[in-house]
Amino acid sequence: ANAAAAPDNKSHAIARNTAQPFEAGWFDNIRVNLSAAERRVATLPGRRSVKKDAQAGWLLKAITCIDLTTLNGDDTAERVRRLCAKAATPVRPDLLAALGFADRTLHTGAVCVYHRFVATAVDALAGTGIPVAAVSTGFPAGLIPHELKLKEIEASVRDGAAEIDIVITREHVLTGQWRKLYDEMRDFRLAAGDAHVKAILATGELKTLRNVAKASMVCMMAGADFIKTSTGKEGVNATPLVTLVMLRMIRQYEARTGFRVGYKPAGGVSTAKTALDYQVLMKEELGRAWLEPELFRIGASTLLADIERQLEHHVTGRYSAFHRHPIG
Numbered sequence: 001a002n003a004a005a006a007p008d009n010k011s012h013a014i015a016r017n018t019a020q021p022f023e024a025g026w027f028d029n030i031r032v033n034l035s036a037a038e039r040r041v042a043t044l045p046g047r048r049s050v051k052k053d054a055q056a057g058w059l060l061k062a063i064t065c066i067d068l069t070t071l072n073g074d075d076t077a078e079r080v081r082r083l084c085a086k087a088a089t090p091v092r093p094d095l096l097a098a099l100g101f102a103d104r105t106l107h108t109g110a111v112c113v114y115h116r117f118v119a120t121a122v123d124a125l126a127g128t129g130i131p132v133a134a135v136s137t138g139f140p141a142g143l144i145p146h147e148l149k150l151k152e153i154e155a156s157v158r159d160g161a162a163e164i165d166i167v168i169t170r171e172h173v174l175t176g177q178w179r180k181l182y183d184e185m186r187d188f189r190l191a192a193g194d195a196h197v198k199a200i201l202a203t204g205e206l207k208t209l210r211n212v213a214k215a216s217m218v219c220m221m222a223g224a225d226f227i228k229t230s231t232g233k234e235g236v237n238a239t240p241l242v243t244l245v246m247l248r249m250i251r252q253y254e255a256r257t258g259f260r261v262g263y264k265p266a267g268g269v270s271t272a273k274t275a276l277d278y279q280v281l282m283k284e285e286l287g288r289a290w291l292e293p294e295l296f297r298i299g300a301s302t303l304l305a306d307i308e309r310q311l312e313h314h315v316t317g318r319y320s321a322f323h324r325h326p327i328g
């Protein structure tokens, strides 16, 4: 019962979410019981619930769910190519062999970059099966004209992005214009075509957990394949509390429609321990299917380095210096 699903990148096809008609009744009366949610998060057993010898398996599984990310103003094609190499070989082969997983195909869930680097990443990842995710729609603030957002999505898809991480217009949420949020999200989904869409809510800017819950429901209703917490650029990014609220909405949405929507915490998830906490929460709230990369991603730039350190410790009993794992 303690084991994560097999740590590899085998794909498990799931039915893609389909936009539903706008229905205010699905979210109008949503209430979040803050103290109950806080209590639930506080009782999160964390890494202790994953027994020591199972931890390596869980961490390898976590790697398959990482959207290995670089989103900096000084990004270069060379940096993106190095990131792609790391995504394709995330763990040193000798460590993998020592852990008994030498024969597994193991890579990150995706590589996530700005539009400028989509073609570079697609080229660098050719033959690996690793999708490229592009942050589009005027990331991170999302304040460029709507038409340009759609054009940016289309351009990234043309360059080979298989996944599009969009940002919502926070003002629609903050002013309660849910229909506008729905229409925006629906347009993004249509523009993305076959590329899967992750809706970034920027939860740290939405003021209340109730807003987070409503925005989650509206984005799913409008066809989001994933809901994602943050750009990594807000003052507050992924937290267990917003995660709990968003996962409960995913559960409600599945109960109403039968569609399984994915979840992506992003921003500040930098330690193996935190990754394990999110995995435990996913499994307890939504079940084992949500431990797979089809339904779970972690957006992170430095998490992989800490996971590799923990795996090395698992194998050798020693920690190496962080700078020995400089990328990812």
Ligand SMILES: O=C[C@H](O)COP(=O)(O)O
Binding pocket: 069, 071, 112, 230, 231, 232, 233, 266, 267, 268, 269, 270, 299, 300, 301, 302, 303
């Ligand atoms: O979506 C990914 C985030 O932008 C990465 O944030 P991070 O640098 O805090 O890991």
